[in-house]
Amino acid sequence: MIDVHAHIGVPAAAVHAQQLAGYDDHLAAVARRYASPATAAYMAQVSKAWQHALTDRAQRLSAMAAALVTAQVLSVNPGQYYYWAEKRAASDLTEIINEHISAEVAARPDLFAGLGTVCLQHPELAADQLTRAVEHWGLAGIEISTQAAGRDLADPAFDPLWSAAESLDAVVFIHPLGCPQLADRLAPAYLANVAGQPLETTIALSLLIFSGVLDRHPRLRLCAAHGGGYLPHYIGRSERAYGVRPDSHTMERPPADYLRRLWFDSVVHAPDVLARLVAAVGASRVVIGTDYPFDMGDEHPARTLAGTGLPEPDRARIADTNALELLGSHASRLSNRPSIPAT
DSSP: OEEEEEEEOOHHHHHHHTTSTTHHHHHHHHHHHTOSHHHHHHHHHHHHHHHHHHHOHHHHHHHHHHTTOOEEEEEEOGGGOOTTSOHHHHHHHHHHHHHHHHHHHHHOTTTEEEOBOOOTTSHHHHHHHHHHHHHTTOOSEEEEOSEETTEETTSGGGHHHHHHHHHHTOEEEEOOOOOGGGTTTTOGGGHHHHTHHHHHHHHHHHHHHHTTHHHHOTTOEEEESGGGTTGGGSHHHHHHHHHHOGGGOOSSSOHHHHHTTSEEESOSSSHHHHHHHHHHHOGGGEEBOOOBTOTTSOSOHHHHHHTTOOOHHHHHIIIIIHHHHHHGGGGGGGTTOOSSOOO
16 A cells, blocks of 8 residues: 655754744744644644654554555655745755655655645746656656645746646656645634635636636646545536636646546544545545554554455555556656555
């Protein structure tokens, strides 16, 4: 079973970031996201354990074995996007993170592939950073958020990034970090994550579809975290708008056609929801995710998948084959993975 949604921490980048201008403002933004006293207290309680899990390989391998995961595609903890940093500092942080992930993959190439990062707030640099991540650091693509510096992913400034991803056959894993414009409304009860994460992904995918980005870049390998948010389960409303509203008829084909061109992870927390996701996008477009090591992930993806009632061939594709298809020409990075859970 291949886990495409598994995070890693980069302590050297965290130390470097603390020395930079803008770090205090970054901390204030984090505090706003966790403004609820109950959430802030709980985050303080669990953060040390999460940091250890993000950086300790032995604990990672133990968790993989317990989850029946035989390989992980590593991506940085979204808390380390550093999209607030100015250009030079952001470039340095990107290099530190990508070098670290590359080294972790090199240490256990039988178990790990990797996704790098780019400084999305400086889109003029992002395409070159993606190219370096793939060609120099040997990574399979990148993980990005849904927006940075006031730009959504549908902004034309990102077209060079999409072109580079196509030419490199690189995976782009879309993983949001809260819903910044609704931070105050979503502060209670950890709703910034509970509702904000899937809402952000829904908006981002909708903009990519309706803006025509996917028409201009038909070979993009996009994978959406958390099952793509709410969009796959409510795609009928997008289809309706495309059919009856001239102002929503902005791309070449109906919205559902584009949805079936993307990949989606399985982090939806309930077998029946996962079954509905498969019904919406097809069994060939869903891959396993755990969101390791966070509590809003899925520690037992095999159990979730088994509970869907899907035919065995579909479950086998979701567990393994689809991830290799998502990785495309980079799938050979996992060709030597074990056939039994990692120990």
